[in-house]
Amino acid sequence: MPARTGLEYLGLVRVQGPLIFVKGIANIGFGEMAEVVTSEGEVRLGRVLSISDDLAVVEVFEGTAGLSGSESKVRFLGRPFEYRVSAEEVLGRIFDGLGRPLDGGPPPIAGQTRDINGLPINPVARVYPQDFIQTGISAIDGLNVLVRGQKLPIFSGSGLPHAQLSAQIVRQTRLLEKEERFAIVFAAMGTKHEEAQFFRNDFEESGSLKNVVMFLNLADDPSIERLITPRIALTVAEHLAFEEDMHVLVILTDMTNYCEALREVATSKGEVPSRKGYPGYLYSDLASIYERAGRIATAKGSITQIAILTMPDDDITHPIPDLTGYITEGQIVLDRGLFQKGIYPPINVLPSLSRLMSDGIGEGRTREDHQNLASQVYALYAQAKRVERLASIIGEEDLTGRDRLFLRFSNEFEGRFIKQGPYENRTIFETLDLGWELGMIFPSRDLTRVKPEEIQKYGKTTLFSQQK
């Protein structure tokens, strides 16, 4: 980013973690950008975190390592962090975590500049997302539907195949959007090189690279930069969706790294922590990212957001997944047990949820029986899990005949409904029919959440019932 003339100060009164303290300042605004020039002439970017009459606290995105207290210069830029947005200049390109080109191309110069913090969307201007997206994955399409404009994160654990799953979603949903303009905005925060490369290759293989823009802050990149990366990505996404009318899928990975960067800054500032050392405003901060998804009445496009996070210690009550779940419109939860059983995608549907499901499905959208069937499958699977626990105590032999049906259901459900190939793309009807087939393992009078007419119409035609 080119240096601009601004107010320049020599010397830092204090350096603490990622923060520097600059004294004797005047006419500096809260939240404005700063450039820190090291004694070697290297320029690092920062932002004013708090400010008083003559003291500014600045977070330095690229870290404070090697900064000299007396020799460093700080230049205040008189504006917040901004990014130039223009579809032609970003699509098909790769940038670093602060939006600087990594692909040898020029930085964006043509578009308008936007404050990367964005603005809150007036709730009155929002259009309620209702358009079903077929991902081809039964656990999602059948039970936790994704709709255009939804924010639906993946709660994962280290070593679980969240990258494969999100790449499969990207591959398979894209096909439906042939007619319309679409884009993928990919933001990596502290992601391993390997994983970023995996995504890139996958986009390339599926031929969508020209519709993709990647912002990469990798595992060995400065951690505080991660506070900026998703915001640049979303600023670009908003431009594509709300000014260029594109359907944009934003992938943010990994939000856990983002939150840790936020904690680092808060701790250095000496703020009062709430849970596990995370600042009390973690909820609001995450909301300022996640709420930048959706549709608005003045544009045809949409922003669908899939944030990936790893649950520390696979703990869903950890503040990061917990607060995320409180903000997003559901969550897809990956499960180590299923993974170890060799089931891909290892989606545990019980804690998973899509809050926008009920309005995105049904007659005219998917099929009339979708809601009830999903509810029925949930009830059966939840009961099956209870029976499995019982079986592990009293042994399978002592189970009632009905309970044994539950065990069979659980096996078939995990082995056939949940499990599918990474390139297997099922239609919603295939998914629903499979759901019925599994449900009909039980006598119809046990299926109390579906209507008799629905059993008549969809349940009776399947193989199992014919055998009975």
Next chain:
Amino acid sequence: MSKTRKAIINEINGPVIKVRQAYGFSMNEMVVIGEEKLLGEVIELYGDQATIQVYEDTTGLKPGTSVHGQGLPLFTELGPGIVGHVFDGIQRPLSVMYQDSGPFIRRGKAGEALNRDKAWAFKPKTGSGERVSPGQVIGDVEETDRVVHRIMVPPNLSGRLLEIAPEGPYTIEEKIALLEDEKGETQEIKLYQKWPVRRIRPYQKRILPSEPLFTGQRVIDFFFPLAKGGTAAIPGGFGTGKTITQHQLSKWVDADIIVYIGCGERGNEMAGVLMDFPKLLDPRTGRPLIERTIFIANTSDMPVAAREASIYTGITIAEYYRDMGYHVALMADSTSRWAEALREIAGRMEEMPAEEGFPAYLASRLAEFYERAGAVITGGGETGSVSVIGAVSPPGSDFSEPVTQHTKRYVSTFWALDKELASARYFPAINYLDSYSGYVESVALWWKKKADFDWTDLRSQALAILKEDAKLMNIVKLIGEDALPGDQKVIFHGARLIKEDFLQQSAFDSVDTYSPAGKQVLMLRIILRFIERMKETVAAHRIPVYRIMEVPVLEEMERMKYTYKGDDLKPFKDILKRLEEEFDDLLKREA
């Protein structure tokens, strides 16, 4: 009111700023900051310094900027033009802002809460010369097809009406009455008044809540009822049904006015209700629900200080409609986000935290809020009520955290949402063992009066079965159902009928989303009668439970909730008849 005073910013830390030369500023006074005219409120005074929470984004604000005291505390504008509208946490009209500045909320675009140009048809109800007292109704305005807006003498004012405007159209800034107060001074009355949000509006006296706030949700109305003027909390982890329950209540409760506060929650949820409410019809009046609903939307991406204010703005509006003699139900989703806003502000002020970073005054603020609920005799002598239903979002679904615990101290009804029920998609996921209601005795009378419903009996029978079942469940978990003796199997299966065929109720089922009182009573009567006959059959005739569970009427019982709306109770009476016949048959056959 003193002249505007000016202070100077010397510190900025997110939404909290400190100013010096704050001479003559008072606590909770509204201020206007800088050229952009950002709004703020004084939340601390010490010496010549003041701390201010700013209701808008402070990016770019500089030390040295001037801050002007407004001589007024943060207030709401109360008058026609509130119902059916959407406001942010400090009552800025969001639809107007959308028209004026597009889909994104820009700062400094205040806009007045109430429309100044619209003329309302005013009908006087008093004559000049009459003595009037605070809260007395002096005229009416039809605010929506559903709501008659009573124009009242503002609290604190009384005296003799010198003049009252004749019937006709008036804007809210026009004078509609002149009053000579007790000091002999002349006061103007307009169609609207201002009231500070943090102060409870006065009433004559409190009365005990005794009439149920009927919700059409069986688990609530039957097991854990709320009374008009009562308080309730819905705590639950994410995805357990807090918001849907609040939406269901705003749709179906038998209140005259609904105030729905989206406090630090999702924008799309507001978009959802704004899409639904103009289309959905109130089962009692047949009018669109939007005509009785007021929305306060301060979503999670909107400024945090305005989120803190949102519940006060909401409850002040609720109290104002209560003053008119209406029953008002207020939903706040979620009070935890409000508490977090409080914590964020307190943290930036570097106050000493108490538990989990929350300020020590969290409990007293919660108490003040819930105490503004209540059934009252209004200044005008009418009965009105404000019922408050607050969602609570405990971190990690752990109910021992401060907001849940303190809330519990101040509410009388507690609907505990259960993660496990929700993950089995059993809704409403209200745990019937952990939940409670303090209004059971008082609403029992109402049910008795209303067509002589045996609500109390049915309720205690059903609860007894569920409690016994909970004990059995622990055994079944260890040894399986088959090992239970016959009478316990009856309880086990009977409880399942209560849980699945009565308590479970989908918000998304077009028939079952609202269950009228008569339907509720008959459904439970049927199920309990079934259990009774089952008991008898097993005990006296040694017929195994699984044979009984094959009677055909069961299928009809499973379907009844989503087959019959309940306007007509005959189908339910038929089921009851069939049930007796089938049991008699069974006995004949097996004998």
